Amino acid sequence: MSLEDTISDAIKTAMREKDKVALDSLRAVKAQILLLKTEAKGAEVSAEQEIAILQRMIKQRKDSMEQFTAQNRSDLADVEAAQMKVIEQYLPKQLTSEELEVEIAKIIADTGAADMKDLGKVMGTASKTLAGKSDGKSISEMAKRLLS
Missing domain, CATH: 1.10.10.410 (Arc Repressor Mutant, subunit A)
Known part of the structure; x- marks a missing residue:
């Protein structure tokens, strides 16, 4: 099962559970995958490309979290941290x-x-x-x- 299929299933689950943070995070991941597929003119997206998308999204959230924390906006930093946790679930196990x-x-x-x-x-x-x-x-x- 490709990451796109896994994300689609997770989106349905998040909708049923009314989990707004997971839903927003998963929709963002799916949008990035669809964007990559569009750029590749319908070609299959490799697992390496999918992992790169997830890593890029996590890095973006870390950067945003740091900026929000520096500006004493813990409410926004908490949202970024929650989204980061959702996205990290779809990455391979990270090395210590x-x-x-x-x-x-x-x-x-x-x-x-x-x-x-x-x-x-x-x-x-x-x-x-x-x-x-x-x-x-x-x-x-x-x-x-x-x-x-």
Whole structure:
């Protein structure tokens, strides 16, 4: 079952349960998937593209949450946090920092990276290997820490 089908079913459930936060979040996800399908001229959306959409939406909500918190608008920040939790349910299980460190250490060993000059090589491989399992910022910070 594709993410689009899963989201459609979840939208129906949210409507029945009158869960406004889930409904708004899921409709936003479905809109992004439909937009991507339109841009691809009807071609199938890959699982990687679906994960990228979800990660982008979570990042947007984190950024908004930080801005609302800085402006003392906890009411709006709470809405963003709730939507983020709904969207995160559809991502693959995220790696803990310890698991991420192990994975990046393996990638560093496989690529033969020795110092910060090899960060690009490590990031290229890590971004593809760990797509959906961790966000780019966490991968980058861990790679920099292990290479320095």
